Structure formats: C-alpha cells, structure tokens
Amino acid sequence: MVVWERPEPPSRPVQAPLSRERIVRAAIRLADADGLEAVSLRKVATELGAGPMRLYGYIASKEELLDLMVDAIHAEIRPVGDDWREMLNSLAETTRRAAHEHEWLADLLGGRPQLGPHALARGEAVVSAMSGIGVDDVMPVVSAVDAYVIGAVRREIAARRAERATGMDEERWQRSLGPYLERTFATGRFPALATVVRDAAHWDADHTFRIGLAFLLDGIEARLSR
Incomplete structure (x- = not known):
C-alpha cells in the first residue's frame, strides 16, 4: 500500500504530537534551509522534538518522505488557462517558480513518477x-x-549554486574568461560560436526561459495545426 493510502496511526496525547503533514513540513523547512543533505528522519524528528522511531509509524523510509515532500510542493503548482497554450505556459511558469523557491525540488523532478494527490x-x-x-x-x-522546464530549472539552479560557491556571477565569469575566448576565437576555428558570443543578444534567465518556452509552444502549435 502506497503512503498516500496507508492510514496514519491514531493520535495520542503526547508532548510532541505528530502527523504526516507536520513531518513533511519540517522536512521541507530543513531542505529549504540547507538542501536535501539536511533531510533525514533523525533530523526531522529532532526538528519536531520527537524520537526518530515515532516517525516510522507515519513514514516507512526516507524515499517515502521525499515523495511526500515533492507532492506537498505540487500543491503550489496550480496551472490555469483558458486554452491548452495558456495552460502549458502556466504549468511551466508555476513549476519553475516552485523550483526557485525550493531549490531541492530541481534535484527530484523527473525522477520517480509523481502520483500523490497534489501531483x-x-x-x-x-x-x-x-x-x-x-x-x-x-x-x-x-x-x-x-522536460523543457526540468532542464531549464536545473541549469538555473546549478548556476545559482555555483555562484554561491565561487562568488562569481555570470558577468564576473564572462570578464574572467573573456581574454581566453578572444584568443581562441582569433584562431578562426570556431566562427559560428564567435559570431554568437560577440553579436547575439545576451538575455537574463527569465527572458531566456520564456523565449525557449515560446519556441517549444510554437512548435507544438504548428504540429497540431497540420
């Protein structure tokens, strides 16, 4: 029986009352603060002031906890729209927003099938x-x-993490590697790339995401119209 169908233990008058919702919210707080590495049943129990063994009455494993965490965030992904294109655009935007608010989500999207009630x-x-x-x-x-959204947000989150780790934002990275690229392009071995780097527009992450999404939706629309 999957976790969403398995009944919770009956509540008891104890010092630290538990429920799956309280456990999942505590795990999300830990992950939001310090990433998935900070999430374990022991650490969640400590966060809730309970013994670790009590959590096993509600959740059988860390994998179940991760599934519940992802499904809880799916409650924040509420796409809306009057037609298919608006709906898919909203799906992409709300999923991306949730991943930026909960960076750890990017590491779990696209893995195991998401079959919880919110998903x-x-x-x-x-x-x-x-x-x-x-x-x-x-x-x-x-x-x-x-697939487009998962790829885009993983790239964005990876860039954000790299910036935190190195202190180098995109502008500083470009300045630091600029001389190397100029020397490399001067060899004439990469003319197409040289043109793109020198002449193409360099958009921020928001605009890049939306332009790519528009290309994808345009392609879907063209396919549907055939």
Missing part, C-alpha cells in the same frame, strides 16, 4: 485543458513541456 490534481487540470486539441494522446505534449 495528480495538477495532471488532471492540465490534461482536461488539452482535451479536444486533435491528438489521441496528449501526454507526449505535456512531457515535452515538463
């Missing part, structure tokens, strides 16, 4: 909005958007 509610809203678009199976369309 299923998100899927129901998206699939319902796409009914009647002219394809027998809408899941490859949704999966394409999910």
Whole structure:
C-alpha cells in the first residue's frame, strides 16, 4: 500500500504530537534551509522534538518522505488557462517558480513518477485543458513541456549554486574568461560560436526561459495545426 493510502496511526496525547503533514513540513523547512543533505528522519524528528522511531509509524523510509515532500510542493503548482497554450505556459511558469523557491525540488523532478494527490490534481487540470486539441494522446505534449522546464530549472539552479560557491556571477565569469575566448576565437576555428558570443543578444534567465518556452509552444502549435 502506497503512503498516500496507508492510514496514519491514531493520535495520542503526547508532548510532541505528530502527523504526516507536520513531518513533511519540517522536512521541507530543513531542505529549504540547507538542501536535501539536511533531510533525514533523525533530523526531522529532532526538528519536531520527537524520537526518530515515532516517525516510522507515519513514514516507512526516507524515499517515502521525499515523495511526500515533492507532492506537498505540487500543491503550489496550480496551472490555469483558458486554452491548452495558456495552460502549458502556466504549468511551466508555476513549476519553475516552485523550483526557485525550493531549490531541492530541481534535484527530484523527473525522477520517480509523481502520483500523490497534489501531483495528480495538477495532471488532471492540465490534461482536461488539452482535451479536444486533435491528438489521441496528449501526454507526449505535456512531457515535452515538463522536460523543457526540468532542464531549464536545473541549469538555473546549478548556476545559482555555483555562484554561491565561487562568488562569481555570470558577468564576473564572462570578464574572467573573456581574454581566453578572444584568443581562441582569433584562431578562426570556431566562427559560428564567435559570431554568437560577440553579436547575439545576451538575455537574463527569465527572458531566456520564456523565449525557449515560446519556441517549444510554437512548435507544438504548428504540429497540431497540420
């Protein structure tokens, strides 16, 4: 029986009352502060002022805890829209926002299937909005958007972590490596890359994400119109 179907133990009048929701919220606080490395059943128990063994009445393993944490954040991903394109755009934006607010989420998206009640509610809203678009199976369309978002947010979160670790933001990184790139491009071995680096627009992360998403949705729309 999966964790979402398994009943919780009956509540008892103890000094530190527990529930799955309290356990999951404590784990999310730890992960938000210090990453997934800070999450263990022992540390969550300490956060709640309870003995670690009491948590096993509610959650059987750390893997279950991670599943519950991801599903709890899916409650914050509430895509809306009047048509399929608005819905998919909203899905992408709200997923990205949640990953930026909870960096650890980027490490777990796209792994095990997300089948908790909040994830299923998100899927129901998206699939319902796409009914009647002219394809027998809408899941490859949704999966394409999910894959784009997961790739984009992982890259953004990795850049944010690297900046924290090195103290080098993108501008300082470009200044530090600029002379090397100029010498390399001067060899004439990489003319296409040299043109892009020298002449192309350099957008911030928000604009880059939205332009890429627009290209993807335009491609989906072109495919659907055929």
